[in-house]
Amino acid sequence: MTANPRSIGSIRHLSDCYNIADFRELAKRRLPYPVFHYIDGAADDEVTYARNTAAFESVDLVPDVLAGAEDVDTSTTIMGRKSALPLMMSPTALQRIFHWQGERATAAVAEKFGIWFGISSLSTVSIEEVGERWSGPKMLQFYYHRDKALNTALVERAKAASFDAIALTVDTIVSGNRERCKRSGFTTPPRITPRNLLSYAAHPAWALNFLFREKFDLPNLSTHVAAGTGKAVSIQDYFNSMLDPGLNWKAAERLRNDWGGTFCLKGIMSVADARRAADMGADAIMVSNHGGRQLDGSRAPFDQLDEIVQAVGDRVEVICDGGIRRGTHVLKALATGAKAASGGRMYLYALAAAGEAGVERAMGIMQDEIRRAMQLMGRKSISELSRNDLRTR
Numbered sequence: 001m002t003a004n005p006r007s008i009g010s011i012r013h014l015s016d017c018y019n020i021a022d023f024r025e026l027a028k029r030r031l032p033y034p035v036f037h038y039i040d041g042a043a044d045d046e047v048t049y050a051r052n053t054a055a056f057e058s059v060d061l062v063p064d065v066l067a068g069a070e071d072v073d074t075s076t077t078i079m080g081r082k083s084a085l086p087l088m089m090s091p092t093a094l095q096r097i098f099h100w101q102g103e104r105a106t107a108a109v110a111e112k113f114g115i116w117f118g119i120s121s122l123s124t125v126s127i128e129e130v131g132e133r134w135s136g137p138k139m140l141q142f143y144y145h146r147d148k149a150l151n152t153a154l155v156e157r158a159k160a161a162s163f164d165a166i167a168l169t170v171d172t173i174v175s176g177n178r179e180r181c182k183r184s185g186f187t188t189p190p191r192i193t194p195r196n197l198l199s200y201a202a203h204p205a206w207a208l209n210f211l212f213r214e215k216f217d218l219p220n221l222s223t224h225v226a227a228g229t230g231k232a233v234s235i236q237d238y239f240n241s242m243l244d245p246g247l248n249w250k251a252a253e254r255l256r257n258d259w260g261g262t263f264c265l266k267g268i269m270s271v272a273d274a275r276r277a278a279d280m281g282a283d284a285i286m287v288s289n290h291g292g293r294q295l296d297g298s299r300a301p302f303d304q305l306d307e308i309v310q311a312v313g314d315r316v317e318v319i320c321d322g323g324i325r326r327g328t329h330v331l332k333a334l335a336t337g338a339k340a341a342s343g344g345r346m347y348l349y350a351l352a353a354a355g356e357a358g359v360e361r362a363m364g365i366m367q368d369e370i371r372r373a374m375q376l377m378g379r380k381s382i383s384e385l386s387r388n389d390l391r392t393r
């Protein structure tokens with residue numbers, strides 16, 4: 001995602017941000033570069049990352065006018081829970097590194113907007129705190145670890161904290177090749193090296209918050225692995241040493257049974273896998289390539305959506321995850337047959353730029369864009385969107 005060519009003047013304050021690209025600019029300005037590039041970067045040549053958003057331009061919306069669409073209902077039901085928008089906040093790791101408010105900001109905004117959010121296995125606020133403080137629909141993103149006691153503990157903690165769903169990430173059995181992180185030396189927690197020292201020194205607000213507020217922790221893991229103890233490790237090393245590359249359908253089914261609640265597979269891309277997910281009784285699948293951070297050269301979620309919806313849309317809820325930067329992207333995913341769209345960077349740039357106020361502004365913009373696009377399409381409710389609203393270029 002490059003700088004927004006339509007921006008007039010530079011983006012220095014939250015009030016200068018009118019779209020997701022603007023929040024990205026502000027985040028870039030306010031973060032030490034290793035942290036910004038961890039959020040913004042992806043795998044290899046980042047071809048898939050770029051395609052994730054560009055894919056939405058391969059179809060056009062065809063509006064119907066004179067539809068009397070003054071009142072628009074953007075609400076829907078996702079995985080059995082009412083959602084005020086057909087949009088979810090995808091689980092993302094390490095949020096207190098991006099801004100000291102971290103997952104607390106994300107959860108508070110999700111609750112305010114009445115939408116789903118997820119916390120990562122690698123969240124910096126605990127499952128227990130999130131379960132206790134925020135009542136809205138929430139999922140635990142599940143990394144399947146080699147350490148089976150850790151897997152069991154995560155399931156039990158999600159149950160005790162009354163999480164609404166577990167999403168097993170299936171596209172990350174080893175780490176993608178994130179070259180920006182290699183160059184910047186990004187680790188968790190961030191380690192200041194002679195090479196990146198200047199960047200941390202040039203962002204004192206970030207550095208002071210990071211150093212003097214609540215200590216960095218990965219509370220869902222710290223009882224089991226060194227990564228939660230404050231020892232700096234790269235995400236690549238963490239994934240490659242801790243996650244179980246032997247993860248298979250049997251293990252996924254076992255996890256679903258142990259959990260016993262609403263179950264989602266995150267990272268399904270092929271029709272064959274979507275069918276297996278439906279056969280095993282998953283409630284939802286997130287068609288996703290991890291925001292382009294894993295297998296570069298793989299297809300975009302939106303490019304795969306149509307064939308997956310055709311194959312299993314009547315048996316499992318299909319969520320389009322990745323590349324969402326505009327309300328019209330959400331409408332295109334829904335018109336193709338997705339139950340909802342979901343995104344990470346759309347709120348992460350805003351979190352990094354300005355904490356809870358930033359996330360609230362970003363999600364407010366997305367809400368306005370969805371509502372306005374529905375009005376301009378002449379659609380009063382989500383159920384009125386259909387494939388007939390789209391034409392392929």
Ligand SMILES: Cc1cc2nc3c(=O)[nH]c(=O)nc-3n(C[C@H](O)[C@H](O)[C@H](O)COP(=O)(O)O)c2cc1C
Nearest residue numbers: 039090091092093120169290291322323343344345
């Ligand atoms: C900084 C960052 C951290 C992420 N951490 C996780 C994670 O811990 N677990 C996971 O399943 N996906 C993770 N993701 C992927 C998101 O859940 C989501 O699939 C992705 O952000 C969608 O692409 P988008 O950023 O273009 O919306 C992460 C993404 C980003 C950008």
